[in-house]
Amino acid sequence: MTYFIGEEKEKFTPETLIGYGEEGKVFYKKDTNEAVKIFYRFNSLLSEMSLAEAIEMSQIKTSHILLPQRMVYDERDAFEGYTTPFIRQDETIKEDELQYYPVEKLMKIFSALYQDIYAISDKRLIINDIQDNEENHIFNGMFYLIDPGYYYFSNKSSEDVLKDNIKIINMFLCHYALGFSEKKLLTELKRRGLTYTLCDYLKDEAKPEETFMSLVRRK
Numbered sequence: 202m203t204y205f206i207g208e209e210k211e212k213f214t215p216e217t218l219i220g221y222g223e224e225g226k227v228f229y230k231k232d233t234n235e236a237v238k239i240f241y242r243f244n245s246l247l248s249e250m251s252l253a254e255a256i257e258m259s260q261i262k263t264s265h266i267l268l269p270q271r272m273v274y275d276e277r278d279a280f281e282g283y284t285t286p287f288i289r290q291d292e293t294i295k296e297d298e299l300q301y302y303p304v305e306k307l308m309k310i311f312s313a314l315y316q317d318i319y320a321i322s323d324k325r326l327i328i329n330d331i332q333d334n335e336e337n338h339i340f341n342g343m344f345y346l347i348d349p350g351y352y353y354f355s356n357k358s359s360e361d362v363l364k365d366n367i368k369i370i371n372m373f374l375c376h377y378a379l380g381f382s383e384k385k386l387l388t389e390l391k392r393r394g395l396t397y398t399l400c401d402y403l404k405d406e407a408k409p410e411e412t413f414m415s416l417v418r419r420k
Contacts, residue, residue: 204239204281206230207271215239219287222336224249224350229287238350239273239282250350252280258349259283261324266317266346285349291341299378300414304407308400311378314344314370315398322363325355331373338377364395374399379413 204213213230215237220227225240240249250258255269269283299307321328330351331337337348355362371390375383379399390397407416 203276204237205274205276205278206237206284210274213237213273220336222348222350225282230284233284234287235270235284236287236347237273237282237284238348250283250352254354255280255283257324257354258326258352261321261326263317263320265313265344266321266328266349268321268349268352285347288339288345288347289341290339294340294342296340296377297380300380300417301412304403304411304413304416305409307378307413308403310343311374311398311400311403314346314374315367315400318366318370319363321352322366323359325357325359325362326352327355327362327365328352328369331369332376335377338373340377344374344378367396367398371399 202215204215205211206213215226215228217229217231218226219229219236225238228237228239229235230237250269252272255272258268259270259272261268267285267288269285271284272280273282273284275281299310302310318328328346328349330348331346334348337346339345339347355365357365368391372387375386375390379386386399386402390399390402393402403413403416406420407413411419
């Protein structure tokens with residue numbers, strides 16, 4: 202089946218499958234280096250992203266929390282999916298090695314996600330479905346959240362959305378990046394404030410060139 206991408210209605214025939222989930226399948230578009238998510242034709246999920254939501258997300262500028270980039274339509278001009286930048290996985294780089302990185306390097310890696318969190322929270326967009334679904338992120342030296350299918354716009358204030366998003370990212374990073382004493386660390390972050398980040402903790406507590414494991418042992 203042929204689809205049409207973006208305002209220019211660029212023709213696209215799905216060929217290279219790179220992933221699939223509850224919402225649909227994801228294909229690789231080589232010439233533009235995009236991942237193309239196409240929804241299942243018969244999808245009863247109430248959480249499926251609408252065209253209006255996808256367009257609104259596409260107007261938010263992020264670098265590591267991937268949001269819809271271009272819309273995908275069928276021959277009837279019905280909304281059938283969206284594209285995001287394609288991020289290549291590097292199997293040689295392991296998340297479980299992050300505990301032994303210098304804290305300064307960890308802060309650089311983590312801060313990229315937090316910068317995007319401030320951008321999406323300002324538009325009251327809440328991230329979702331990243332904590333218990335490891336398929337929804339890639340680590341290739343930096344973290345990328347690659348599936349915005351369950352993200353949603355909230356009626357809360359941007360300040361409250363920021364608190365929710367920081368809590369989610371703190372949990373995500375403690376779980377996937379650090380793991381060690383996860384619950385203890387999350388409790389300490391929460392104690393220090395609802396907008397207190399893992400980067401804040403590392404900045405406040407770590408010594409120059411110290412690794413995270415060294416910091417844990419010292420604490």
